Amino acid sequence: MDTTRNLALAAWMTEHGYSSNALADAVNQALGALTGSPGGLDGSSVRDWKAGRVRWPKSATRAALENLTGLPATALGFVPRGRAASAPAPPQEDPVNRRSFLTATAATAAVPLPLSAAPHRVGATDIARLRGKFAGVVAGDHQHGGIRGIETRALELATEAVDLQGRGSAGQRVRSQLYAVAAAFTSSAMWAAIDGRRFDAARRHHERAASLAAMSGDQAIQFRIWSHAGTLYRHLGHPADALAANDVARNLSVARRDPLFASLGHARHAAIHGATGDLAAVRRSLGHAQEALDRADSSVPRPVWLEAFYGQSELDSLALAAYLALGDWSAAEAHAHRSLAGLRPHMHRSRAIATARLARAQLGQGDLEPAVSTAMGIRPEARRHPRISGMLGAFGTRLRECAPHSPHTRTWTQYEREAPA
Template sequence: METTRNLVLTAWMAEHGHSSNTLADAVNQAIGDLTGRLGGLDGSSVRDWKAGRVRWPKSATRAALTKVTGLSATALGFVPRGRAASAPAPPQEDPVNRRSFLTATAATTALPLPVTAAPHRVGASDVTRLRGKFADVVAGDHQHGGIRGIETRALDLSAEAVDLQGRGSTSQRVRSQLYAVAAAFTSSAMWAAIDGRRFDAARHHHERAASLAAMSGDQTIQFRIWSHAGSLYRHMGRPSDALAANDVARALPVTRRDPLFAALGHARHAAIHGLTGSRSAVERTIGHAQDAADRADPHTHRPVWMTAVCDQAELAELALSAYLSLGDFERAEAQAHRSLTLLRPSMQRDRALVTARLAQAQLGQGEVEPAMATAMGVPLNVVRHPRVAGILAAFGSGLREFAPHSSHTRAWTQYQREVLT
């Protein structure tokens, strides 16, 4: 069947500065706000709308589009099933009424349980419930990476943890745990912003997370926050600040009590040292990281974010980053293969990052054909992740510099134009 391009949506996106990817992120976030579960759209979904291949999105998507744009689906150029594209659109619903309805619906679903005569007691069950939601946020990060929806969801849950303390009486222990959970959610928002290369937002989240963590007294979440700060400054190309922030994490007593925390701190230090060009520091800290990991007791109880991220695959991935920064491409390739072998299936974002870096390591050794195959093997559902896209863009630049007139370079340029943009 012949399709008709949705010129109205295309024009709205151009007017408001949206790419296919940013509109998909915004709609995913709005779906999460309306339903409690993030949407699964990506840039290709929006391109299908623009091309007319999808003329009438699902109801939840239409409501989310209205939330993002302030316009009904028909006003955005979508055509209800069973109606020709030229048929007149029904009268547009008053956007004010629509927003009021959405607000009222959200408020209704969030109403507390009827108040009983006895005062509400905020207890351990509330903390357990929030920790379950935190585990979902961590799992979403591993699958999708730094999309705005994860950042917003984490901030909303952090606010819920803080606000809960004003809804009833609680013990000091539970109060501290609620501050720790709020700090954990905010640190996830911080990491989502780092992962999405929204560095100003990440610095703002760091300030809030550090404050909440200090009130909680929980050293494990303080470690995560300052370790993330080290990663933030590393991605910003500020190794001195990165080393200082990561030193705060490494100096916490939890790194002496649990060698696995020490291992992660050393491994992230190695990645930072790679930016300084200090081979001896990289080798030393990688060795410290492995020694600490070998001493760690696998049966020790640890926070969900720690058990989800810190393993031998993560240590190899950070060593890969360090060796790439040093230009030691042979060792970088070895660490990339090791990480890919050990990565858990759920770590989709990390697998894409390691694969893209493996392509860089192969190209650095002059292995153009294997490097091309590796780079093109990055799964299409994650090639537009900001960090993955940045690595692949750097790969393309390196390829053009290494072999500007080769057939491989022409093939990559075509692939980049047709698939990556």
């Protein structure tokens, strides 16, 4: 067998910071969105691609890869069966955002529909293609968090979905679905901006996403957008606005019909109540969230964005945020350990956030050595995330305030100084 190395795929992975295991996880997520069942790839599968031992993956895997990267399989160095291998050029770098997820491929990903004399009929195939790309955006978010590349890519795909309205004919149902998928992409841009602490941009994306969602009539995406708005206002320090926005989500009929939506609404309400200092409300909301989660039927199909992150681990993460805000350090630590134990392997950003919060809970209890050890255990690449960087900066400030002469404080200060930028 010809085992010419796939240099194009290797270059793309290096450009976007993917290890073999990380790419396998992301493609498995995209496969789940396309086929309804997650893929079974692992790091060895990707290493086979890179080494040229597998030159043309199965069709579903190729589709998932194309949705994830925005590039055709041949541009990623794969060779159709029966065709001689060539030496494909590696993908071009974007000098502005070299390390941002998918930025280098954004220009080629949004491929316009070919012009022809006959009008294009927009239909289910177009919707499925866009939804596959949305699954790739969601997978990228869990890998990388709120970087600008994800925000930019999501906005470009939202524009692509809206532009399809004017490029061909479509029935009302398909038009509603196009608005819904455009709203979904825009809500992902909104979340990336929130996570990256770009709050002015997040507010603009919220206005656009809410408008698109209203035109779609899709309650699931309306829930996501208004739930995100509640989180935005919580981070801005406006708990009254946060509660009002989250109430919009919780009062939608989808939250009354589906316990999983209801659980997420209650859990995010608990985090907001934590910011107001209302312990009784936190406990009440968490109780409702847990009861609803326990009732949720896991066999019911739900949107990919919800299935990708919400479950017991995320409920505990929101409880952790609530108890940290209240200063109940022991309760916060207990929820941190539960959240970390239940996180899925691909959720790197969520793991880093929960770990930083755990360190703060340990510090609040005066456990300096485990707190510093926990904080130092966060992966260096995660430390560059704006949200995590801010959390660790606040951790260091509080550590120096409460124990300025401790050897553990000196250890942390030296670690901060020597950590790669």
